[in-house]
Amino acid sequence: MTGLDAGSDKDIGGDRNVGGAGNVGRAGNVGRVGEGAPAGDVDVCMVGAGPVGLTLAIGPRRLGLRVRIVDKAPATKREARALVLWARAREALDDLGVGWTLGRHGVELEAVTIHARDRALGELTTGWARSAHARPLNIEQHGIERLLAEELARLGTRVEWNTELTDVKIHDDRAEFTLRHEDGTVASAAAPWIVGCEGTASVVRDRLGIPFEGRRRTGLQVVQGNAHPTWSLGEEPGRGHIFLAPHRSLLVFPLPGGGFRFFCFRDDPDPTLTAAPALDELHETTTGLLGKAVLALIARPEVRGELRDDPGLLPGAVDEFLRFDPPVQMVTRWAHRDTELAGRTVRRGDRLQLVLGSAHRDPARFPDPDVLDIHRDGGRHCAFGPGVHYCAGAALARAEAEIGLGVLLDRLPALGPGARPGVEVEYAPDWVLHGPSRLTLS
Numbered sequence: 001m002t003g004l005d006a007g008s009d010k011d012i013g014g015d016r017n018v019g020g021a022g023n024v025g026r027a028g029n030v031g032r033v034g035e036g037a038p039a040g041d042v043d044v045c046m047v048g049a050g051p052v053g054l055t056l057a058i059g060p061r062r063l064g065l066r067v068r069i070v071d072k073a074p075a076t077k078r079e080a081r082a083l084v085l086w087a088r089a090r091e092a093l094d095d096l097g098v099g100w101t102l103g104r105h106g107v108e109l110e111a112v113t114i115h116a117r118d119r120a121l122g123e124l125t126t127g128w129a130r131s132a133h134a135r136p137l138n139i140e141q142h143g144i145e146r147l148l149a150e151e152l153a154r155l156g157t158r159v160e161w162n163t164e165l166t167d168v169k170i171h172d173d174r175a176e177f178t179l180r181h182e183d184g185t186v187a188s189a190a191a192p193w194i195v196g197c198e199g200t201a202s203v204v205r206d207r208l209g210i211p212f213e214g215r216r217r218t219g220l221q222v223v224q225g226n227a228h229p230t231w232s233l234g235e236e237p238g239r240g241h242i243f244l245a246p247h248r249s250l251l252v253f254p255l256p257g258g259g260f261r262f263f264c265f266r267d268d269p270d271p272t273l274t275a276a277p278a279l280d281e282l283h284e285t286t287t288g289l290l291g292k293a294v295l296a297l298i299a300r301p302e303v304r305g306e307l308r309d310d311p312g313l314l315p316g317a318v319d320e321f322l323r324f325d326p327p328v329q330m331v332t333r334w335a336h337r338d339t340e341l342a343g344r345t346v347r348r349g350d351r352l353q354l355v356l357g358s359a360h361r362d363p364a365r366f367p368d369p370d371v372l373d374i375h376r377d378g379g380r381h382c383a384f385g386p387g388v389h390y391c392a393g394a395a396l397a398r399a400e401a402e403i404g405l406g407v408l409l410d411r412l413p414a415l416g417p418g419a420r421p422g423v424e425v426e427y428a429p430d431w432v433l434h435g436p437s438r439l440t441l442s
Contacts, residue, residue, distance in 0.1 A: 041066070041068075041189075041191075042066040042067060042068040042191050043060065043065040043066045043067065043191065043192055043193065044057075044060050044065055044066070044067050044068070044191060044192070044193040044194075044195060045067075045068045045069075045070070045175070045177065045189070045191045045193070045194045045195070046067065046068065046069040046070070046195050046197060047069075047070055047071075047165045047194065047195065047196050047197060047198055047202075047203070047204055048071055048196065048197035048198040048199065048202075049069055049070075049071035049073070049076075049145070049149065049159045049161070049197075050071075050141075050145065050197060050199070051082075051141065051144050051145060051148065052197045053069060053071070053195070053197035053198075054069070054145060054148035054149060054152060054159075055092070055093070055096065055148060056195055056197065057069045057152055057157060058096050058097075058098065058148065058151055058152055058155065059096060061152065061155040061156065061157055062096065062097070062155065067152075067157050068157070068160070068189075068191070069152070069157060069159050069160065070159075070160045070163040070164075070165060070179060071159060071160070071161055071163065072162065072163065072164035072165075073161060073162075074161055074162050074182075075161055076142045076145045076146060076149070077141075077142060078142050080140075080224050080225050080226055080261060081140075081141040081142070082141040083138055083139070083140065083141070083253060083261050084109070084136045084137070084138055084253070085102065085106070085136065085137040085139060085144070086136050087129040087131035087133045087134065087136075088131075090102070090103070090131070090132075090133035090137060091131060091132065091133065094132070094133075096151075097151070098147065098148060098151050099133075101147055101151070102137065102139060102144060102147055103133075103137060105139055105143055105147060105256060106137040106138055106139030106143075106256050107137070107138050107139075107237060107238060107254050107255070107256045108126075108135040108136070108137055108138070108238055109126055109135055109136045109137075109138055109238060109240055109253060109254070110125065110126055110127070110135060110238035110239065111123050111124065111125045111126070111238065111239050111240070112124045112126075112239070112240040112241065112242055113233075113239065113240075113241050113242070114241075114242050114244065115241060115242065115243045115244065116243070116244040116245065117334040118333065118334060118336065119336065121244075138253055138254060138255060138256065138261070139256055140255070140256070143256070161182075162181065162182035163179050163180070163181055163182070164179065164180045165177055165178070165179060165198075165203050165204070166178045166179070166180050166186070166203070167203070167207070168194060168203060168204055168207040168208075169207075170207070170208065173192065174190045174191065174192055175190065175191055175192070175193065175194040176188065176189070176190045177189055177190070177191075177194055200212055200214065219267065220265060220266075220267065221265070221266050221267070222263065222264065222265055223263075223264045224261060224262060224263045224264065225261075225262055226255060226259055226260070226261055226262070227259060227260060227262055228258065228259040228260075229252075229259075229260060235254070235258065235259075235260075236254075237254060238254060239254065240252055240253040240254060240260075247266060247267040248264070248265060248266035248267065249264075249265045249266075250262065250263070250264055250265075251263040251265070285327045285328060285397065285433065286327075286397050286400045286401060286404075287435065288327030288328075288433060288434070288435025288436070289318075289321060289322065289326075289327045289397070289401050289435070290401060290404050290405065290408075291425075291435050291436035291439050292321065292325045292327065292435055292436070293317075293318075293321040293401070293405055294408065294412075294415070294439065294441075295423070295425065295436070295439070296321060296324065296325065296372055297409075297415055298414065298415070298421060298423060298441070300372060301417075301418070301419075303317075303372065303374060304409065304415055304417075305417065306374065307374070307405070307409055308409050308410075308417075311406055311409075313374055313375075314402045314405055314406055315398070315402055316374055316375065316376070317374040317405070318398055318401045318402055318405070319376075319381060319398075320372060320373060320374045320376050321372075321401070322381055322383035322384075323360045323366065323376070323381035323383065324360070324372050325357065326356050326357055326360060326381070326383040327383075327433060327434065327435045328356060328383065328432065328433060328434075329355060329356055329357045329431060329432060329433075329434045330353055330354065330355050330356065330357075330431065330432050331353075331354050331356065331385065331432075332351060332352070332353060332354075333351075333352050333354055334349060334350065334351055334352070335347065335348055335349060335350045335352060336348065356382055356383060357434075359382060360381055360382075360383075365380065366380070384397075412441075414441040414442075421441040421442060422441065422442040423439070423440070423441060424438075424439075424440040424442075425438070425439050425440070426438040426439075
């Protein structure tokens, strides 16, 4: 048999236990090829141009073997994916001659500050690994793929993008396989070895009858993304942060080009759901803001008219909607020190519930606070939190609200001139994230 499955791209640099009968790694089976001349035009065909496929392609190319590598994707993906290279992976990449290049394009994680309850608890330092690469290297996966593909091209092999493996037949001395190209044409080819690096949906693994040994992690939700935060913690090279809270945590690691990768972890409120979260679940504060803004506009036709006539007022209007009826009504904070607040003693460590909706109606800060005034200086509200608690997605939330309201004012008949729609509204049973769960206009 002449097939091999090399598992998922996430296995790069992991331990690979080589056993009898050609077992390679946790999910890899390989059979011995018959002796003799190579079948086809190449010695090895790699399927999948992620980090694993590219790394495995560079190895035989450096030994002088003829290598072909195909991937059904049009190009390297750009979204946030894997970030960290650990010591063992860096050592393996050193052996291939690309470790130094990757190191120049990454940033080593030197220390991580641990935060909880609005204060720093301490820090973790790296550098203890018994390796030439004692610290983990932060480098975007698409950056790794680009650099590995460039090294492979320097060795004479280029990735064939938009080329999908559709079938494999295994013989004693070769693998015959079918490839579908971008223009829809189908071609057959053969090679003594075919290596599957396509991740969980591997055609090679399926045809070899190798089960996927991974399993879905339950009870946990994870969201990740890159951002340049506006905060007081600065941007010290090589320093990350971990923020701990009940049932959730936030990991923040520096990126090579500046900014940070944010990993948000939280307990899954409903582990029985296995589908990916819907868009409204990820944007519940923005949808709450839009729903409340629509309700406010329905009751104020003169404000609707102003915004339709002058869309340039929308940024200020969004801030006023945030002040007037914020989607997040309450936040929890802990006192750093003993103090007195409104005649009451607050002890260090006391837990406080801050009602933002009430603060936004303080006449000492907002004249005529019960009036919706889209010309008000709305930048003084605290809907996005202050200081280190300032919402990292504030700019995105503002942009979504401005664009969404502009589209609704332009296209929704219920917000048109002279409209007096009927309104049916249901609120979610949540006093913190308080907003309409269903809003029907007729």
